Amino acid sequence: MDQTLSYDVVVIGGGAVGENAADRAARTGLSVLVVERELVGGECSYWACMPSKALLRPGAVLAEARAVPGVAELLTGTLDPAQVLARRDVFTSHWDDRSQVEWLDSAGLGLLRGTARFAGEKELRVDNEEDGTSTRVIARHAVIVASGSEPVIPDVPGLAESTPWTSREATAVEEVPSRLAVLGGGVVGVEMATAYRDLGAEVTVIVRGDRLLTGAEPFAAEEIGTALRELGVDLRFGTETTAVRRDADGVHLTLSGPQGEQTVDADELVVATGRRPRTAELGLDVLGLDGITVDDALQVPGHDWLFAVGDVTGRTATTHQGKYDARVAGDVVAARFGSDDALRDAEREAGDWSRFRATADHAAVPQVVFSRPEVAWVGQTEQQAKDAGRSVRTVSYAIGSVAGASVSADGYQGTAQLVLDRDSHVILGATFTGPDAAELLQTATVAVVAGTPLSRLWHAVPAYPTVSEVWLRLWETAGL
Numbered sequence: 001m002d003q004t005l006s007y008d009v010v011v012i013g014g015g016a017v018g019e020n021a022a023d024r025a026a027r028t029g030l031s032v033l034v035v036e037r038e039l040v041g042g043e044c045s046y047w048a049c050m051p052s053k054a055l056l057r058p059g060a061v062l063a064e065a066r067a068v069p070g071v072a073e074l075l076t077g078t079l080d081p082a083q084v085l086a087r088r089d090v091f092t093s094h095w096d097d098r099s100q101v102e103w104l105d106s107a108g109l110g111l112l113r114g115t116a117r118f119a120g121e122k123e124l125r126v127d128n129e130e131d132g133t134s135t136r137v138i139a140r141h142a143v144i145v146a147s148g149s150e151p152v153i154p155d156v157p158g159l160a161e162s163t164p165w166t167s168r169e170a171t172a173v174e175e176v177p178s179r180l181a182v183l184g185g186g187v188v189g190v191e192m193a194t195a196y197r198d199l200g201a202e203v204t205v206i207v208r209g210d211r212l213l214t215g216a217e218p219f220a221a222e223e224i225g226t227a228l229r230e231l232g233v234d235l236r237f238g239t240e241t242t243a244v245r246r247d248a249d250g251v252h253l254t255l256s257g258p259q260g261e262q263t264v265d266a267d268e269l270v271v272a273t274g275r276r277p278r279t280a281e282l283g284l285d286v287l288g289l290d291g292i293t294v295d296d297a298l299q300v301p302g303h304d305w306l307f308a309v310g311d312v313t314g315r316t317a318t319t320h321q322g323k324y325d326a327r328v329a330g331d332v333v334a335a336r337f338g339s340d341d342a343l344r345d346a347e348r349e350a351g352d353w354s355r356f357r358a359t360a361d362h363a364a365v366p367q368v369v370f371s372r373p374e375v376a377w378v379g380q381t382e383q384q385a386k387d388a389g390r391s392v393r394t395v396s397y398a399i400g401s402v403a404g405a406s407v408s409a410d411g412y413q414g415t416a417q418l419v420l421d422r423d424s425h426v427i428l429g430a431t432f433t434g435p436d437a438a439e440l441l442q443t444a445t446v447a448v449v450a451g452t453p454l455s456r457l458w459h460a461v462p463a464y465p466t467v468s469e470v471w472l473r474l475w476e477t478a479g480l
């Protein structure tokens with residue numbers, strides 16, 4: 001071993017979630033080390049949220065501008081892929097993590113480059129593949145695992161050998177292929193289909209089931225399916241991929257679907273069929289674990305020094321929710337092992353100590369699909385609420401009928417739906433579709449978290465003429 005380092009807390013993984021956990025854990029004077037084997041900032045910054053949204057935004061802007069006469073006439077061309085990719089490169093900082101490393105430094109957090117593996121309780125071995133060094137790292141109080149997730153490549157004959165793209169290659173693309181096949185109709189599949197169609201590719205999406213976005217309300221999935229087809233995407237539902245082959249002409253997929261056996265030829269194939277926790281290299285067996293599960297304090301049961309946050313826990317799959325869990329875990333570690341006297345002034349000013357003993361509450365998990373229309377939802381779907389034994393009713397409203405929406409775009413199409421508890425009259429869940437629907441979501445999230453009955457929410461008057469006026473229409477549709 002080349003050296004030994006001792007810190008109060010060690011965070012494995014410097015993605016967005018690990019960074020947050022580290023920052024919060026340091027708030028009561030604990031020394032914190034982040035171990036990262038790739039880029040500080042993780043998947044979200046370089047191969048997921050930021051580049052995918054940078055690829056999707058130009059198509060959304062173009063569609064919105066085309067819906068406003070006076071501007072629409074100016075738009076005579078199509079998107080310029082080179083410019084879109086160049087702007088994407090700015091958002092990924094050209095895959096350079098210097099600014100994030102500077103942030104770690106400014107927050108007083110240590111950084112060690114390399115792959116961390118458990119060598120025992122509160123003890124890790126970190127191997128740096130680049131310089132060949134090995135470091136023994138001792139965590140005096142706690143280890144927080146934030147090692148993220150990795151894509152699953154399904155076991156289809158010839159698929160792995162065909163060097164398919166995962167979301168990494170799809171978001172880091174240098175040259176847009178003419179023909180793209182996408183396996184999977186979840187969030188990543190839908191977003192990538194939209195982005196690549198906008199960039200001029202012929203896109204085929206292959207879905208085993210009979211709908212897209214299985215986590216969303218069925219009406220939202222249907223709207224997305226219709227919109228993708230109108231965009232020119234070839235959607236194949238109920239279709240299994242039985243074989244894949246790559247040759248000099250590209251990738252060739254053999255499919256089995258409602259029309260029997262079919263083939264699809266493409267230049268590239270994106271596999272977007274799900275992700276699994278990235279645990280294989282952590283050496284969890286040393287701790288007698290074969291995977292990571294956590295309680296609501298984000299602690300691994302039976303190990304009072306071991307915590308986990310983000311995608312690796314399998315209980316969150318978004319940056320925002322992973323960072324929320326990271327704030328909770330960081331606060332728990334800070335409160336349990338740190339000193340109140342060491343609290344920074346700002347935190348002492350905030351004064352609410354109960355937050356420091358927090359547990360994570362997942363009643364209102366927001367999710368946005370940045371497709372066209374955007375789909376945004378929070379809390380329970382109607383079916384989830386019923387399955388949970390609630391007596392529910394839904395109210396919905398066509399957002400395009402709201403004055404603010406019609407001013408923002410001719411032919412605005414979108415839907416708002418609330419899932420209401422018949423007994424308590426609170427909002428259990430909400431779904432919005434339409435241009436910029438994501439911006440309607442936070443109001444719904446606040447309402448679900450607050451558990452405030454409609455009779456009180458009715459007094460929250462939306463400004464005229466905004467798209468948010470749909471809330472007033474929803475109250476009215478609910479009978480208020």
Ligand SMILES: Cc1cc2nc3c(=O)[nH]c(=O)nc-3n(C[C@H](O)[C@H](O)[C@H](O)COP(=O)(O)OP(=O)(O)OC[C@H]3O[C@@H](n4cnc5c(N)ncnc54)[C@H](O)[C@@H]3O)c2cc1C
Nearest residue numbers: 013015017037042043048049116147148310311317318319
């Ligand atoms: C295409 C795509 C688009 C997405 N878009 C959005 C979006 O718009 N909004 C949103 O909220 N979410 C989005 N997500 C989800 C989001 O990217 C993840 O939820 C988020 O990145 C999880 O963060 P994390 O810190 O848990 O994991 P990661 O970001 O994966 O970070 C984990 C880090 O740990 C490091 N690591 C792993 N093992 C070790 C080890 N043994 N030693 C040292 N370091 C290690 C890795 O190198 C990595 O940097 C998207 C995902 C994809 C795939």
